[in-house]
Amino acid sequence: MFAINYKELSWWYWFVTVCLLTTGVAGYTAGFLWAIGITAFQLVHFAIRKRSITAFPVQVRFWYLVLLLIALPVPMQIIYWVPTIGTWAQEIFGYCAMARLVSLFPWNRSEPLSLALVMKTFFSRPVRGSIKQDPATMGR
Template sequence: MLMLDVKDLGWWYWLVTAMLLSVGLLIDPVGLWLAVGLTVINLAHFSLRADRLTAFPVQVRFFYLLLLLLALPEAMRWLFWIPMIGTWAQVLVGYCTMARLVSLLPWNRREPLTWRLVWRRFVSAPVRGSVAD
């Protein structure tokens, strides 16, 4: 089911980022650099809006930016396919793999890390808000 959250500014950041990654991979690599630049702006904007830098949306954007930076060297460009596909999933159906990964970090969970917890986080239906709870 589509989950187009057009009233949410964050959704628009992700939409434009997905489009830039698609352009960067399929048409012109400049799109990859623009996606990284937009993600820096996205991170800065959400950091300024958050009451603390450890806020979950800030963490998701931080680790997303790290993934994009890891993919920048020519030999690693194939990695951009992962955030491109994942970002389109976030934009279209609200499934954010990065948020699910970040929710498993020790400071974001209240229970021990088990295979059952990992399974629950990754197969649960998309939700509005945080998957951490």
């Protein structure tokens, strides 16, 4: 049920990020800027680590960073609740909505986009590692 994986560096990156986002939504708006900074840092780190800017973990971090940047203007900051709640879900339960969304992009899937695929992608149980790793086991 719980997927707290404190032995993984990526877990710590996300943990620090979600703590910063939590301080941001609690009223300390500098937390948003720090979260953007750590996300940009981990994006670069994973691009170097994976030796590819198109690797799936890099794509997830890129789109997560885009979401954080879209939410940065004050009138848009209500959006920060989405990655805050979603990242807590990732950290505690291993459910990453952003990874699931990114897995549906045309260059990341081999089957046609359909309602069934979307439902299977978003409503399957969390998997250890990347959701792209073994789509045949999704939902088990």
